[in-house]
């Protein structure tokens with residue numbers, strides 16, 4: 001039977017991983033691509049660069065706390081930042097549907113430009129394509145980004161060791177829920193705002209002062225659980241998470257419970273996980289607490305010897321095994 005693409009192939013969970021492994025890696029594989037991390041690390045004479053790309057198809061285009069233009073900068077800047085790079089230059093490609101109002105395009109582009117200024121990056125190349133009405137959905141944006149990795153910095157799952165501490169910079173699930181509720185067909189209004197934000201300033205501060213940071217990853221599609229599971233598998237360790245320590249805003253928890261969604265699998269756009277040596281954790285927490293983007297940070301778990309399991313000590317005192325996201329609860333969230 002000829003298998004076909006499902007929405008879940010784009011959810012950043014099990015099926016996305018299968019698609020990447022079975023088709024893309026099969027034909028593209030090389031040393032820089034192989035780690036399948038947030039950004040590729042490229043060695044050039046005299047410098048090490050991080051290079052990444054991301055496409056944005058969020059629906060609706062505007063939501064509380066952000067829009068597709070802001071998202072297109074944050075997603076790419078954050079992938080570079082968690083790779084340890086200082087983001088510098090972006091490209092921006094627009095695929096626009098015939099009939100889109102120019103004022104909508106202007107608003108999206110203005111937001112994209114403002115977010116670039118906040119993040120300290122510049123759009124240095126771009127592309128515009130228009131497709132016939134009905135053959136796209138208003139606007140899709142692709143951004144690619146490049147940044148420089150400071151000399152001597154070596155982040156990655158190879159550095160993670162038992163005893164390392166797991167930290168997140170704030171509450172889970174706000175972005176996914178904010179976009180979902182903005183679609184307006186659920187009859188729920190929680191007042192939740194997307195956490196969409198460029199994290200490079202905060203991350204640069206942390207890397208400057210905490211040499212014991214081993215690895216970071218932004219917690220977008222698939223959420224915290226999927227990211228941590230991928231890291232556990234890649235590093236060949238077990239990771240224990242403490243559910244009561246994982247920050248989730250009350251109104252987010254309440255709304256997700258009604259919808260039957262798990263905050264640990266929800267997309268964020270301004271959240272990242274840090275793996276740090278235990279002796280550096282207090283310094284990382286101090287820096288996070290002093291920044292609005294990290295003021296609700298928490299230590300949520302620890303690395304243990306093992307073979308790639310993620311174990312959640314639940315609120316009720318039980319233990320639950322966390323796997324990669326299965327299915328796609330929320331298509332087109334970013």
Ligand code: MG
Nearest residue numbers: 038079218220
């Ligand atoms: Mg990422």
